[in-house]
Amino acid sequence: MLCTPADHRLSRRRFLGAAGGSALSLGGLATPAVAEKLKKERRQVLFVWLDGGMSQLESWDPKPNTPFGGPFRAIKTAVPGTHISELLPESAKLMKHLAVVRSVSTQDNSHSAGVDRINRGDPKNRGVVYPYFGSAVAKLVGAGDSGLPPYVWVKPLSGGFIYKDSGFLGPKYGALALGDGKPPENLLRPKELSAADDDERNELRKLFDAKYAEQRRREATEANTHAFEMAAQLQRKIELFDLSKLPQKDQDRYGTHDLGRHMLLARRLLEEGVTFVKVTSYGWDTHGDHFNGAASLHPKFDRPFAAIIEDLRDRGMLDNVLVIACAEFGRTPRINGHIGRDHWPEAWSVCMAGRGMRGGVVAGKTNDKGTEVATDPVDIGGLFHTWYKALGIDPADTEFRNGGQPLPIAHEEMKPVKEVLA
């Protein structure tokens, strides 16, 4: 058990208190002009999180016929000279839309520390808890015109509103998690309650709450209002969750397994205009029987990932949507006694596509055996710079405000990976 930034969590109320409640308004943005500019066009993110760590060697950076290469071949892609693992045949066909960084080198090799560090972009420690990338984008880009919360997380298992992702930005920028892609429990108004009666009682409730809020601290009352507003928003979008109305062909292309269904829902959410959609897939931590595991897991990623890239392209949405496939680390080149690969932050790959990206590019490389990065290593801070740049947000002239404290949006000593930027 390593220590994580979550352990150094100071009370959210303290942050909010320090901000006098203003952290919940857009006033928290240092540069309102930038916020205005961002509102004029949709900027969206699809963040695919392969929890546990996908092997770079069986995906974006294969090393066939080397001591650690494993049994799988490398195949040609649509970009001459670029090869990826044979376990990602559909992605290979779309390579000219993809940008891969093969020189990712990060710090933490435990899940608990790595997940947090990668998601928060590992800024310098300033005694505050930084937001996850989704919360940060929700804050910087805003909710847009979707009528839905800016940060929606499609994941297996349970759902709910995950406010912890938001760090010092405050609960409002947390993730609305759709457990197993399903709408939250109790979303629908019962039939016995007419719309008119429902409106009437809610008007009363709002009246009572407004009265109560007049003389109270703002944090809790605003969070309460926010919870009810989100409930109303989601209720209006109930049809989103009914994937059965989509063409059978779509369901076949994405697959009926969790990640397939969740990616299809992600497409629907992006079409609807949600700013940041995160899709999580669990089970990538293949310490044992890795190669059989990868043979089954990687296609489950490959098909829906390629399908959503195609669909976004066909809808002209790749100009708006930045797509990222990422994990907390890669996997060891060394194959352990259980025929598994362990945690390997030293040299791994991240794949991107869409908005702001130059397709068909591979940046950086690892050595012949894949054990080390052979070019300038890219830490997660550098990837955050890259992603912000791709979204048209310049970390040099944009900062967060935590109360009076200005905070850089990305590690100020790191730089974007220019090769992959359009």
Next chain:
Amino acid sequence: MNPVAHEAMPRLLATLALAVALASPTSAADPLHVRIDAAIDAKAKAEKVALAPPASDGEFLRRAYLDFAGTLPPVSVTKQFLADTSTDKREKLIDSLLSGPGYADRMADLFHVALLERLGDSPEWSKYLRESFAKNKPYDQMVREILRADAKDAASAGAAFWLSKRLENYGQNAVDYSALTRDAGRLFLGKNFRCCECHDHLFIDDYKQQHFQGLHTFFKNVYLVNAARMLVAEKVTAEKTPFASVFTKVPMTTGPSLPGLMMVDIPVFPKGMEFTVAPDRKTNEPGVPKFSTRAALAEQLPTAKNPDFARNAVNRLWFAVIGRGLVHPLDLHHSRNPASHPELLTLLADEFVAHKFDVKWLLRELALTKTYQRTSLVPVGTDAPDPRLFAVALEKRLSAEQLLNAMLTATGTGAKAADALRPKFLKAFANQAREPEDEVTPSLKGALFVLHDAAVLDLVTAKPGNLVERASKLSDADAATELYLAVLVREPSAEERAAVAKVLAKHPDKRPEAVGRVAWALLASMEFGVNH
């Protein structure tokens, strides 16, 4: 001396005494609640922050009921209390609540949520907590029983649940001894040593790897034999724990030890002589070692000699009643995160020890303070003052259990319904396991539950004798009064009365349904949902 002078003398003396009391610091002879207020007043004065006026009777009544009985007062009690003109009615109410039937249940819920953090529940554990608070068992004894975790001791069997729950496998993971060590430090010492497992804490100088490893040594040989029986056993501890910082790599060792206290000596017994009761391979009965680290911890931690114990206990009780720890976050007691009122924390800890860890006594003193009895209304047109000054009462989260009880009482629903509704309320309002419930965090799932769940809507449907049925039979004005007294423990304002009347007037032919919607709006309101 003439009669007039005679008459004037006592008054003059009283005035003089008052002046002296105001001018001089409080003395040790004063009751604790007076000394608490003096400390709070002095700091607010130094910071030039005005103290809020006392809470209204309704606000106070509601707060005290939720805090010490875990529910709302019935309308009859509210009416009686509001009409009572005696000056000592608040003190009397506090005493009646602390000796009332709801006290032990409320305390059991409070400590269950605080100590188990929704890891699980068991009837034996609740029974243990309820019975302990019903007889006002000293807190040191309770913690001793919890740490000793002896399920075979009939008098404290349920206490073993705390440790046994933390010794279970967590999903597919092995027993998380690191988390057990962390939680024991957090919950019983107010110190979170999680970041010190592998090295001294990187930015809390007071927290050392030795602290984690010393505490860990009490637990590392303890294991769960049988979860259903809460049977915890222990392997022989014969050697110190070796450890080294991942940075310095200097090899170190430690025996069982608590921060600031003497390390416990590990006695050495000849091979084969380590057990009082040897393990029985045939029956799988675990042995009982002569030297038990568990017993050593139970003897050493909850004592007056361990200042961390009392300081953490009073800080957590202060938090539960006042809404924010003197030290906050609750599990980060260290020199760079001092108490907002350092002398007050010391005073509370010293008095708690002097009163033999008497929880009820301390709660009574806290409830008698002006600090507790202040309004939570922030003066109009001003920003809320720094919560660390306690100048305005703080809003407190209501637990799922309090919300359930309060809804049942308010709607005039029998307590029999509680068991069926509890799982739903826990799902809607409790945090995930391992997440402390120490902040007001209104949630989407809570909002959707209140909005649409059939169980909630059922509570505001007219049924014989319940609130909605009662109020439906009253005039508009009286219906509003009844609803407000039942749900919000206060009379409605003229404006609120008008808003209610307006809704009711629209539905003369469907009055119970309309009354039900008004009742719902009150139950769904923030004013109902927090303890303010």
